[in-house]
Amino acid sequence: MVQPYQHEHFTNFKDDKNKQEYLQGLKTVEGYIGRDYDLLIGGERISTEDKIVSFNPANKEEVIGTVAKADRELAEKAMQAAVEAFKTWKKAKPELRADVLFKAAAILRRRKHEFSALLTKEAGKPWNEADADTAEAIDFLEYYARQMLLIKDGVPVQSRPNEFNRYDYIPLGVGIIISPWNFPLAIMAGTTVAAIVAGNTVLLKPASTTPVVAAKFVEVMEESGLPKGVLNFVPGSGAEVGDYLVDHKDTRFISFTGSRDVGLRIYERASKLSEGQIWLKRVIAEMGGKDTIVVDSEADLELAAQSIVSSAFGFSGQKCSAGSRAVVVEDVYDQVLNRAIELTKQLKVGNPEEAVTNMGPVIDQSAYNKIMEYIEIGRSEGRLAAGGEGDDSKGYFIQPTIIADLDPKSRIMQEEIFGPVVGFSKARDFDHAIEIANNTEYGLTGAVITRNRDKIQQAREDFHVGNLYFNRGCTGAIVGYQPFGGFNMSGTDSKAGGPDYLLLHMQAKTTSEMY
Numbered sequence: 001m002v003q004p005y006q007h008e009h010f011t012n013f014k015d016d017k018n019k020q021e022y023l024q025g026l027k028t029v030e031g032y033i034g035r036d037y038d039l040l041i042g043g044e045r046i047s048t049e050d051k052i053v054s055f056n057p058a059n060k061e062e063v064i065g066t067v068a069k070a071d072r073e074l075a076e077k078a079m080q081a082a083v084e085a086f087k088t089w090k091k092a093k094p095e096l097r098a099d100v101l102f103k104a105a106a107i108l109r110r111r112k113h114e115f116s117a118l119l120t121k122e123a124g125k126p127w128n129e130a131d132a133d134t135a136e137a138i139d140f141l142e143y144y145a146r147q148m149l150l151i152k153d154g155v156p157v158q159s160r161p162n163e164f165n166r167y168d169y170i171p172l173g174v175g176i177i178i179s180p181w182n183f184p185l186a187i188m189a190g191t192t193v194a195a196i197v198a199g200n201t202v203l204l205k206p207a208s209t210t211p212v213v214a215a216k217f218v219e220v221m222e223e224s225g226l227p228k229g230v231l232n233f234v235p236g237s238g239a240e241v242g243d244y245l246v247d248h249k250d251t252r253f254i255s256f257t258g259s260r261d262v263g264l265r266i267y268e269r270a271s272k273l274s275e276g277q278i279w280l281k282r283v284i285a286e287m288g289g290k291d292t293i294v295v296d297s298e299a300d301l302e303l304a305a306q307s308i309v310s311s312a313f314g315f316s317g318q319k320c321s322a323g324s325r326a327v328v329v330e331d332v333y334d335q336v337l338n339r340a341i342e343l344t345k346q347l348k349v350g351n352p353e354e355a356v357t358n359m360g361p362v363i364d365q366s367a368y369n370k371i372m373e374y375i376e377i378g379r380s381e382g383r384l385a386a387g388g389e390g391d392d393s394k395g396y397f398i399q400p401t402i403i404a405d406l407d408p409k410s411r412i413m414q415e416e417i418f419g420p421v422v423g424f425s426k427a428r429d430f431d432h433a434i435e436i437a438n439n440t441e442y443g444l445t446g447a448v449i450t451r452n453r454d455k456i457q458q459a460r461e462d463f464h465v466g467n468l469y470f471n472r473g474c475t476g477a478i479v480g481y482q483p484f485g486g487f488n489m490s491g492t493d494s495k496a497g498g499p500d501y502l503l504l505h506m507q508a509k510t511t512s513e514m515y
């Protein structure tokens, strides 16, 4: 019998046994560092001349692996493999599809620290962040498998005498899964398996900075018994392969997670009809954020400062959920800011392979350059209160940075920086703080720190974000507990890890029979 869903626990690295297991994971990864990975199309492994090279962002000299790169011709081959596989996979019993996910979860759990160590090497995640990424991937597998079992017989509708009505969910067809580098295991795996367990076949195009962990996950899915052609692995250039697949007449849906600009491009292109296309493509888009922590005057100020610092600098601020804006009511502004500066100065930036490191590198040179430019903008728009320095001699390291006394409409308070930079703005009172919190074009996460119940209720109604947290930070949603996804320019209002997520990959069919 399937056990009730519970989220995967996080590893306590203070326990020496766990610490040793993580170090063993690093050794396992070092055993295959620099290996070459193929495309997977219709179950066939295909190598290419042209390669994507994946580097360790903490040590630019170290190549994590090289991965074959699909061009349009190979993308077309993968599309035809997925079209063919859909004919049988859509008829596979939901229980069988769910079993593949359960098995993959068991394999991932057994190799948990190896996968986390690979995330440390390829994405620069410190131990706790890597561990959370792997745990979330396991959660997606466990949760979506159970969700499929819940909806496999549709939902009841009314029938009249001598009539039998049914309402069932059937899969859509071929989906294109386009994933980001910042949760290179959890989001890549979650978006892929949601589509697959619902009976669709997919082409997976991972981010080009983190293709090795995706290749390893594809191996796990094969080992779990997924039939050939259901999951086709086609790393490649977003502009070349991405556009081609988004435009393709056989594409039925696109599940994209990434930046606002690429999301908008996909949304627009998907709305245009290609020759021979006989449906309206569906787009599930999870995009950027500019997320605010509001601190009320009636608040636990230590909790407020800790929540701001952990939400701003976890994984170097490279989360769509990162708390990149702190809006503090003026009576307590100086106290919260000063404590946040103290806590920030205690953070250790360095090699994420070392257990003591709080913050590793940012992902690559272009991210480093962009974030350093924003820090310069911050110096002119506000007051540099902590950090500000970077060092890209060995890896892409940037000190956790606080820019204080910002106008809420300044660029630092409006644009997604996607790095370890948090801006502080002062609000006159709580109403003003909520008004500022809502004044970006995004609507992903937010948090309110207050002891006042009426203000909690006010924020529940008026703070317009997909994930709102009270008296805690604004990152770290758990699958099945805090379904995740945002409003406005943060995406198409979907909720990953939530009870209606699979339905986005399905269509409802009504049948009515007369006796």
Ligand SMILES: NC(=O)c1ccc[n+]([C@@H]2O[C@H](COP(=O)([O-])OP(=O)(O)OC[C@H]3O[C@@H](n4cnc5c(N)ncnc54)[C@H](O)[C@@H]3O)[C@@H](O)[C@H]2O)c1
Binding pocket: 178, 179, 180, 181, 182, 183, 187, 205, 206, 207, 208, 236, 237, 238, 239, 241, 242, 243, 246, 257, 258, 259, 260, 262, 263, 265, 266, 286, 287, 288, 289, 319, 320, 321, 416, 418, 444, 484, 485, 486, 490, 491
């Ligand atoms: N809302 C969420 O759940 C969520 C989660 C994680 C990341 N994000 C967002 O993702 C961004 C960071 O990730 P990123 O830098 O990988 O984003 P990105 O938009 O640069 O890339 C995302 C993916 O899109 C691909 N791509 C690029 N151009 C394309 C095109 N023309 N057609 C099709 N695909 C194309 C990339 O190769 C990559 O696989 C941030 O904005 C972050 O907020 C959002």
Ligand SMILES: N[C@@H](CCC=O)C(=O)O
Binding pocket: 182, 183, 318, 319, 320, 321, 474, 475, 476, 477, 478, 484
């Ligand atoms: N789901 C993650 C964020 C994913 C985006 O980067 C969180 O809740 O922190």
